[in-house]
Amino acid sequence: MRVRIDGGTLLEPILNKRYQASVLMDDQTGLILSVGTDLPEADYVIALNGELLLPGLVDLHVHLREPGFEAKETIATGAAAAAAGGFTQVACMPNTNPPLDSPQLLEWVVKASEDVGLTRVRPIACITMGQAGEVLTDFAALQAAGAVALSDDGKGVQHGGRMREAFERAAAVGLPIAIHAEDETISGAGVLHSSAARRLGLTDIPPEAESAMIARDILLAEQTGAHLHVCHVSVESAVSLVRWAKSRGVRISAEVTPHHLLLTEAVIDRDDAVFKVNPPLRTEADRLACIEGFLDGTLDVLATDHAPHTAAEKSQGVAAAPFGMVGLETAFALMYTHFVATGRMTLSDLVHRASTAPTSLFQLNGGVIVPGAPADLTVIDEKTERLVTPDEFASKGRNTPFAGWRLVGWPVLTVCAGKVVYQRQPTVGGNNA
């Protein structure tokens, strides 16, 4: 079937100029056929009212929890959350149970997500067997099974020699290594940033735990030529290290989360695990350094680190609860409201950091609206203000620190491979042509 979207506002990315155009696509091939005005007839027409029509958003860092932690999230609920958040492609972390350390497990995730069909799920495979930090996985076999990167996310690989070998092998197969930078000999069993930990009488994850490991891995990446991707940067020293590595020509990229751009440890005024995340919320100086790094391109991409947990787990208090916040369904509106609407960032730049740049970093397909590209599209309503309402999330996780925030720039329609995978009524209408 040929589907046409009329009445959308597209963005010319370089000039940040808006223009009206239609997009014609084929839901069988899943590809865009043409973009422009006066397009050919279609079997079905979706009529927009001037809403923004963007390339589908891409998130390089989510936790879909399946297999093993289905009470927190499943591939189906995580994919529905992605679609509701405007994400047509997500890279999922391997800290499942069992962890994604074998080609069979990766193939299972790929198949299960294709059966769900709401978003494209790209698995990230473990660096070490069982994420135990000891025996390296078979990178080439994992790549053949669909791995787009390697990571032991949730944990840093503590042994430098083993990591050196991992970088050598990753360079040979051409896969990025995405690091959860945490030197556990420094962080131990810490749960919060140092000042917040002191306030609540808990143990800390100091900034050095993050930046020491980033420094080590920058040097290893430089020596081996592998692509180092630094997950969820949270501290000033880490931003400076990434900037320094880029100035030396190291093959490095980095991500930042909405929560590290918008919140600090100062919000933690009570024993509430909704604020517990790893890396932790840091100081205002760290937040400002992350913003500066994001705006100047040191931190290449926005990533949510969508980490759903059950209400029971999160109600245990900061010391005992698991780390993590959900993020897929709030990321774009948070960034639109606080960065684009406030004039800190152009819309084109946000779209680049949340779609085009992540697509190219992990060598995925998408991130552009041109004939022949995947028909992955996100429609954004720039006008309607809504509150963040966790009870309405498609995700099983309700653990967001942004509940009750008033935001604009919400996704209202998501198209993946030419099919409507999310639609919020009554903003947009559809009819048969």
Ligand code: DOR
């Ligand atoms: O807050 C976090 N949650 N950070 C991580 O690194 C892991 C994640 C999870 O899996 O829940």
